[in-house]
Amino acid sequence: MGRETGTTAPKTASEPRTALQALIEQTLTRHPGVREAAVTPDGAGAVVVLDEMYGPLEIREDLRADLLAAGHPADPAVLSVSTLPTGRPDSVGELAAELGEFASLSRYEPAGTELEAALADRLAELLALPRVGALDDFVDLGGDSLTAVRFLTALQAEFGAAVSVVELFAAGTVRELARLLAERALPADRPA
Amino acid sequence: MHALRLGPSPAFLDGTERVPAATTAAGLAAAATAFDAPAKALVAVLTGRDLPGVLAYLAALGLGHAALLREHPGIAARDALLTAYQPEFVLDGGTGPVPAGYRASGELLGARVLARTAVPRSPVHPELAVLITTSGTLGRPKAVRLSYANLAANAESVVTALGLGPADLGITSLPLDHSFGLSVLNTHLAVGAPVVLSRLSPTARRFWQLCARAGVTDLGAVPITYRLLHSTGWRPAGLPALRLAYQAGGPLEPGLARHFGELMAEHGGGFCPMYGATEATARMAYLPPAELMEHLGSVGRAVPGGRLRLHEPDRDGVGEIVYQGPNVMLGYAEHRADLAEGRTHGDVLHTGDLGRLERGMLYVLGRKDRQLKLYGKRLRPEEIEQRLAVAGPAAVVAAAPDTAVVFVEGDRERFRAAWLDVLRILELPAESLPLREVAGLPRTASGKVDLGRLRMLCHV
Numbered sequence: 001m002g003r004e005t006g007t008t009a010p011k012t013a014s015e016p017r018t019a020l021q022a023l024i025e026q027t028l029t030r031h032p033g034v035r036e037a038a039v040t041p042d043g044a045g046a047v048v049v050l051d052e053m054y055g056p057l058e059i060r061e062d063l064r065a066d067l068l069a070a071g072h073p074a075d076p077a078v079l080s081v082s083t084l085p086t087g088r089p090d091s092v093g094e095l096a097a098e099l100g101e102f103a104s105l106s107r108y109e110p111a112g113t114e115l116e117a118a119l120a121d122r123l124a125e126l127l128a129l130p131r132v133g134a135l136d137d138f139v140d141l142g143g144d145s146l147t148a149v150r151f152l153t154a155l156q157a158e159f160g161a162a163v164s165v166v167e168l169f170a171a172g173t174v175r176e177l178a179r180l181l182a183e184r185a186l187p188a189d190r191p192a
Numbered sequence: 193m194h195a196l197r198l199g200p201s202p203a204f205l206d207g208t209e210r211v212p213a214a215t216t217a218a219g220l221a222a223a224a225t226a227f228d229a230p231a232k233a234l235v236a237v238l239t240g241r242d243l244p245g246v247l248a249y250l251a252a253l254g255l256g257h258a259a260l261l262r263e264h265p266g267i268a269a270r271d272a273l274l275t276a277y278q279p280e281f282v283l284d285g286g287t288g289p290v291p292a293g294y295r296a297s298g299e300l301l302g303a304r305v306l307a308r309t310a311v312p313r314s315p316v317h318p319e320l321a322v323l324i325t326t327s328g329t330l331g332r333p334k335a336v337r338l339s340y341a342n343l344a345a346n347a348e349s350v351v352t353a354l355g356l357g358p359a360d361l362g363i364t365s366l367p368l369d370h371s372f373g374l375s376v377l378n379t380h381l382a383v384g385a386p387v388v389l390s391r392l393s394p395t396a397r398r399f400w401q402l403c404a405r406a407g408v409t410d411l412g413a414v415p416i417t418y419r420l421l422h423s424t425g426w427r428p429a430g431l432p433a434l435r436l437a438y439q440a441g442g443p444l445e446p447g448l449a450r451h452f453g454e455l456m457a458e459h460g461g462g463f464c465p466m467y468g469a470t471e472a473t474a475r476m477a478y479l480p481p482a483e484l485m486e487h488l489g490s491v492g493r494a495v496p497g498g499r500l501r502l503h504e505p506d507r508d509g510v511g512e513i514v515y516q517g518p519n520v521m522l523g524y525a526e527h528r529a530d531l532a533e534g535r536t537h538g539d540v541l542h543t544g545d546l547g548r549l550e551r552g553m554l555y556v557l558g559r560k561d562r563q564l565k566l567y568g569k570r571l572r573p574e575e576i577e578q579r580l581a582v583a584g585p586a587a588v589v590a591a592a593p594d595t596a597v598v599f600v601e602g603d604r605e606r607f608r609a610a611w612l613d614v615l616r617i618l619e620l621p622a623e624s625l626p627l628r629e630v631a632g633l634p635r636t637a638s639g640k641v642d643l644g645r646l647r648m649l650c651h652v
Contacts (some may be wrong), residue, residue: 014210038553052430053208067399145420149567149619156622157612164623165416169395186297 027066045092055142056080056106077107109135115178127188134175193348195256196340203386207605223251226305232316233280236260236324241364244303248283260323261369278528282306282511316531337522346473346517347382349495353478360409363388375474395420407433414568428459440466446489453484465490473519490553513547516540566624583607587641591650604629
């Protein structure tokens with residue numbers, strides 16, 4: 001932290017906030033899992049300090065649902081940090097890159113292929129979530145070893161390809177899992 | 193009549209919320225009233241790791257009753273248990289219809305209490321404390337009978353082995369119908385340490401968030417959990433209170449024992465591999481964290497009060513692991529009538545596991561008989577073979593940790609539907625039971641499938 005470049009220099013708090021920015025900030029601070037929040041002027045990202053029982057993915061999804069309910073179909077990325085940066089950030093992506101392992105960024109990435117879409121749909125159904133992004137981590141989504149077994153059993157029946165529970169956890173995302181599945185054609189006799 | 197109070201005053205956290213002592217006391221009193229009976233009774237606790245389930249279990253022990261533990265069985269499994277053991281009382285989630293032969297008789301903190309309408313003719317032995325089912329996922333139930341003395345002895349042994357104390361905070365990281373999971377609860381209660389009641393799996397993000405928030409000091413998990421934590425790069429950094437992680441429920445690869453040993457040591461804590469069996473209440477051996485690196489791959493020495501030896505070791509020093517101690521079960525039970533029996537099994541347990549002793553430390557090498565253990569589930573290959581028999585001859589042979597090869601005669605596509613059924617029913621991933629086709633299963637002169645030759649085929 002503390003490295004300043006022209007693009008990541010934080011704006012001062014005295015600048016007027018946009019309406020969307022204010023709405024997102026308000027929505028976030030009402031969330032039981034959010035201690036503090038700051039939002040980028042374009043409303044594309046939010047930096048949050050979270051209660052330890054919550055993760056950025058959950059906040060991202062709750063925020064989207066709340067904004068939608070309020071009539072604003074926005075989908076901000078959420079960056080979880082331990083202390084808020086001084087002033088409002090311009091872009092959570094750049095801030096995330098700057099903070100490295102001390103921050104965790106969650107943004108929704110839609111499925112890029114038919115296989116990714118199919119996997120995301122199955123996973124959303126299994127975990128009772130409205131949607132699953134291609135870059136969302138299985139464990140962050142609320143998956144555990146039992147749901148993993150159920151998910152993989154369904155995949156075996158549907159795609160005829162075997163992926164192990166350990167491989168699923170290591171792959172983490174729908175995108176990585178799709179890559180793994182595409183590499184394999186029906187290896188039911190593959191000794192693990 | 194025997195009865196057991198595991199510890200001074202049980203304390204729980206329901207998630208992150210501390211359960212007030214008054215709530216616990218009132219719940220125990222309500223459970224004692226609900227399970228009041230003229231004679232010793234069997235209480236089936238089918239809710240699991242929640243406050244009503246744990247209090248029902250403790251109240252049953254306090255009354256001198258016996259408890260049958262099973263977390264959320266399906267309807268078929270539940271009915272099989274009720275038919276086989278005829279519990280006088282049942283605690284369940286209370287959503288489905290009342291099973292035949294029972295009436296709703298009350299509720300306990302939101303869970304439903306059922307009472308059997310006809311009192312079973314066969315009594316329950318005074319020493320019997322707990323029934324834990326060991327197999328019968330696909331077939332008839334079979335349970336291990338544990339006594340009050342068994343529970344008390346093993347709790348004391350494990351408390352000493354792990355150095356648990358009242359300042360510790362445990363968590364129900366495993367189901368209570370798993371002997372290891374029940375032992376985690378019992379050991380903490382025995383020293384007056386509180387326990388976080390949680391249904392979360394240690395493979396879930398929220399489990400670790402809960403541990404951090406609550407300040408959990410020690411936890412137990414099975415090998416598959418440690419494998420998955422390893423694959424996701426788990427670290428204890430966010431868990432300042434965590435001082436001890438222990439493992440049982442099957443062999444853990446030495447590399448992983450080293451990995452978690454190093455992680456926990458850096459964190460200022462320790463990692464402790466253990467060896468257990470439901471037939472020995474829960475745990476029989478432990479490798480103290482300080483000796484982990486010197487004996488990697490070993491499960492250590494017997495817990496205090498127990499003795500380990502090898503039966504008829506061969507030239508390589510490999511023999512069946514035999515355990516002797518006060519935690520060895522009374523015996524098995526398949527029917528209600530078996531509950532009237534006292535000790536039918538000596539205090540010497542032939543584990544059926546093959547092992548080797550090196551510098552006084554035990555190394556577990558595998559199952560002696562064909563019984564399989566896949567992802568912590570104990571399975572009889574015969575059960576799987578029977579399911580596949582609709583498609584043709586099949587034989588199941590253990591190949592590697594958590595993997596058994598299913599050899600099928602002829603085109604394996606014919607077996608696929610039945611194979612998928614087995615995976616679904618057992619909740620096992622395909623790689624744990626890979627299908628392999630052979631033109632004909634090798635057979636012995638007497639016509640039986642030659643398992644020895646199949647075992648050799650696994651490795652080519």
